[in-house]
Amino acid sequence: MAAAKSDISDLKDIQLLVDHFYQLVQHDELIGPIFSAAISDWEPHLQQMYRFWNAALFGAPGFTGNPFAKHARLPxxxxxxxxxLELFSQTVLNLFEGEKATEAIHRANLMAEMFMRRLDSLRNNNRTPIV
Structure with a gap:
């Protein structure tokens, strides 16, 4: 019998989620090469992602940056x-269940939709992102 999963409840859970997710990303045939080309040192990126998701899910201070600008120039x-989104949702569902887990997946979907709309607008209007 599988152990019951708990909800995402603190920074340790976020670190577990982020670490497992980016392990999958780094080995993924489709998006792995894009991340590998953009990130030479994973530790600062992981630390930033811990802060991002801690702020997104728990309102914790500490995240600074412009996530869209970082992604706007990528292919x-x-x-x-x-x-x-598939990898993120899979990771969340494999590790957790509950309100915060559902919220994490929802926020990831909203973020992806927003990024796609903004990228489409930039590219179709031949604009350069402000970094």
Missing amino acids: IAPQHFKRW
């Missing part, structure tokens, strides 16, 4: 966002 398309 990403809807299929990359779809795969990112």
Whole structure:
């Protein structure tokens, strides 16, 4: 019998989620090469993602940055966002269950939708993202 899963409840859970998720990302045939080309040192990126998700799910201070600007110059398309969401949702559902787990998946979907809309607007209007 499988052990009952708990909800995402603190920074340790976020670290577990982020670490497992990015392990999958790094080995993924579709999005792994994009991340590998963009990130030379994973530790600062992981630390930033811990702060991001801690702020997103628990309102904790500490996250600074412009996530969209970091992604705007990357060669990403809807299929990359779809795969990112699949891996993220899979990771959340494999590790957790509960209100915060559901919220994490919902927030990831909203973020992906917003990024895709903004990227489409930038690219179709031949604009350069402000970084």
